[in-house]
Amino acid sequence: MRRAPALLPILVLAACKPPAADDYVERTRIGGEVQGPSEAIDSPDTQGAVWAPADKARRLLYGKPGERPLFAIECVGQGAVPMLAYTRFAKADPHAKAVLALIGNSHVTRLPIDAIQINDIWRWEGAAPVTDPRWDVLTGTREVEATVPGAGSVILNPSALPGALVEECRALAQPPSDDEPNPAPSAPEGPA
Numbered sequence: 068m069r070r071a072p073a074l075l076p077i078l079v080l081a082a083c084k085p086p087a088a089d090d091y092v093e094r095t096r097i098g099g100e101v102q103g104p105s106e107a108i109d110s111p112d113t114q115g116a117v118w119a120p121a122d123k124a125r126r127l128l129y130g131k132p133g134e135r136p137l138f139a140i141e142c143v144g145q146g147a148v149p150m151l152a153y154t155r156f157a158k159a160d161p162h163a164k165a166v167l168a169l170i171g172n173s174h175v176t177r178l179p180i181d182a183i184q185i186n187d188i189w190r191w192e193g194a195a196p197v198t199d200p201r202w203d204v205l206t207g208t209r210e211v212e213a214t215v216p217g218a219g220s221v222i223l224n225p226s227a228l229p230g231a232l233v234e235e236c237r238a239l240a241q242p243p244s245d246d247e248p249n250p251a252p253s254a255p256e257g258p259a
Contacts (some may be wrong), residue, residue, distance in 0.1 A: 110219035118226040142236035155191035157218035168214045172207025197236040206230035
């Protein structure tokens with residue numbers, strides 16, 4: 068008998084909400100056609116793909132010679148926090164956001180990547196500070212798998228070039244060492 072008074076508040080609250088109705092979906096339907104993400108693309112064949120310096124300094128392109136690139140990295144800026152920018156040359160849905168997963172060289176790295184509009188095309192781009200230890204994934208001698216959901220996986224064949232670019236870019240972030248000579252102090256001004 069003691070249970071009945073304890074259940075009374077629950078019964079009162081349940082009575083305040085109307086029961087589900089068949090037309091509930093009709094009341095909440097959104098007008099217009101709803102579009103989902105585009106069809107996922109297949110992972111490209113990377114047999115014979117290589118890293119190569121681009122026309123722009125401190126930028127590497129990855130792909131098969133004579134074909135459009137599949138991936139790129141670039142050291143952007145210098146001083147306090149240079150960034151390593153990355154591009155996955157694959158169609159992206161407008162304003163989409165994702166995570167670029169880089170797996171290889173005993174590392175697993177996840178970096179944010181966004182759809183960026185270049186003229187009429189949307190593609191995947193992102194950037195992160197080069198001092199971030201996650202970039203160690205590119206400094207080894209093994210292949211790396213780069214995956215963007217919906218844009219397939221790109222196998223980045225082994226090369227010393229990405230690691231060299233990461234290290235060169237990190238060197239730009241380094242403050243001058245104590246071993247570097249300081250400029251000679253200027254002579255005091257005054258009568259001689």
